[in-house]
Amino acid sequence: MTLSTESLYDRASDDWERNAPLLLSDYTARPFLLDWCEPVRGRSVLDLGCGEGYFARQLKRRGAETLVGMDLSSEMIARARKEESREPLGISYDVGNAADLAGFETKCFDRVVAVFLFNYLTRHQMDVVVDGVFRVLKPGGSFVFAVPHPSLPFTRSEEPPFYFSPGDCGYYSGQDQLFEGEIYRRDGVSVPVRCIHKTLSDYFRCLRDAGFTEMPDVEELHVTPEMVETAPNFFGPLVDQPLHLAIRVEKN
Template sequence: MKQNMYDDPAFFEKYSEMPRSAGGLQAAGEWPVLRAMLPDLRGKRVLDLGCGYGWHCQYASEQGAESVLGIDLSEKMLSYAREHHSGPAIRYCKLAIEDSTFAGGEFDVVLSSLALHYVEDFGLVCCKVHEALSAGGSFVLSVEHPVFTSRAAQDWHYGTGGERLHWPVDDYQQEGLRNARFLGSDVVKYHRTVATYMNALIGAGFRIAQVAEPQPTEEAMAASAEMRDEARRPIFLLLAAVKD
């Protein structure tokens, strides 16, 4: 299933009001960890799968990438990216991740931020990325953590006074489609175990170089009780893999 919720005006407006949408990479709690997992981008050919607003494309260009291609299915996302995060080294293309096909060795770095849990066949994407990368190339990605996606409700278990008691995990081993609610709309996500994510990369020929489950920074947790709750369970899974 290829979803394009972001071209719905009401959904796009709600998304644009999220802190990470308005504040960019610095407002994304996992960004410092993801940034550290990226290789040196100077002179590299970079592909961003599910580029959204183009924040990562701009970052890659600022780091000296030779070329940056961002693909996304949403025309609204791409229009914003072209208007706000353009440059001589950056180009954008309207294309579903599932439909992407590139020449062998066309890129040196492929990255994807919080997009691949919307894709049904992660293994196929891994194979396509492996083919598209040059020898020694890197695939760095973030997804919603399987502890977060196991239940479609994606919410805390609350006490009688509305306090957050714990984060329930159920049906963890039952992989597949989850009909979740996001910004007031029904959104299809795909739950996979941590093992499935890692084994799909290995099966495609990658060597896994790093795994991270980042929590909010100490500064963020000190400033917000809600951020302290975010440290009670992992919300993101980050993986860095290399094509040897």
Template sequence: MKNNQTRKIYDDNASSWERHQPNSLSDFTGRPKIFELCGDVSGLNILDIGCGEGYCSRTLMTQGAEHIEGIDISPMMIKIAGDREEKDKLGINYQTGDVQDLPYSDSTFDLVIGVFVYNYLHIKETMKSMKEVYRVLKNGGRFIFAVPHPAFPQIKKEKKSPFFFDFGNSGYFTSRDTRYHGKIFCRDGKELPVQMVHKLLSDYIKCLQESGFNSLPEMHELGVCKEHLVLDELFFKPVYDIPLHLAIAINK
């Protein structure tokens, strides 16, 4: 049921998500750090979980990855990704599926990325998915994911561009594992509906540990920086100096 809800949101808005260049707020404030954390991807076999219309897969493929598999719950997002792949022929394989049940063999991938997908999953579901990620990663492989910063909705309560959740007066601890709706805006004026199942910072760490990851995670708190203001002050200024996203990287 919950997955059907997520699928519908993305099926209904798939065409607005398609991009040919950075456009949404997090294309500037979140994804560049993920690509930086991926480092040199030459020769790597990569899995992109919750790949959407393929923005991150395409970026990593053009940076030299050997092969990429993308999986997403929304058939419409996968259709857009697949149509682009048919034209671009980058060598990415997309399929519809749930990140809680990955259709790949054990120890297949050098790198798994999950960019703003865990905000759609409850704690138990996140745990299940991370166990799957651990299983399909090779020993020494790396897992990198991004989520909205758990403190963000406590700090930015007004429902205004370029990013918000309808968190109201919910408390940080008492709203744990509750789903909220929100919006993220694009520089071309598009508004994209997003959701966040609020989790505590410690929930993400616990999920990783209980999934088998036992090294220390590398964590980055991301937001708007001065370069963004120089680029487009009107767009970025309302969320300047606020923690927007969290990027986490960990090795198997």
């Protein structure tokens, strides 16, 4: 039987706890996404699927006025709160489902971020979340999110430091199918991850249906020559491969 997302993250929460770059995506995605959230100073931010708070803490340190983190996994939130008591930054963390943002007022956030959340949701679940995101964003506010690149499960073999197993599924027949995978940490620990597959067009259709009419910014993130130079054994196998899809869209 497939483990629920909550159980997967409750069990893996030790592996996610960090205060410095550790997982592959701490190098290949999160620094880029943080920069995309700028300007952050004085802004109100909602981090959906915040995990143990690694990304939220960095946003708060960049001067966010209010920062709310929400995650389905109570263990991930327990770790986020433990870190908040160890070093109080003024972040509030809630256990909750990103599909239910009813507790937040309309137009109350300048930024909403979702860093590798949608790969845990079906297309329908993503539609519900993005409808809520559109509602809680202020006009002029932006929504920043990242997902595994939709082609990754089909272009990479099942090898470290990052892969998903599509089984017999193809790019279209795999829509809404769950692919298990692994992402590695720099210390060699492998961490279980999942991808409920969506095509490129699924993301753009979802944004448009929710009411976003501005042209989104899109980046296909990958390893850089600097990363490979620093740690050739770790980053080398990923050269020339699209790893993550990053999207930023403004509400007008």
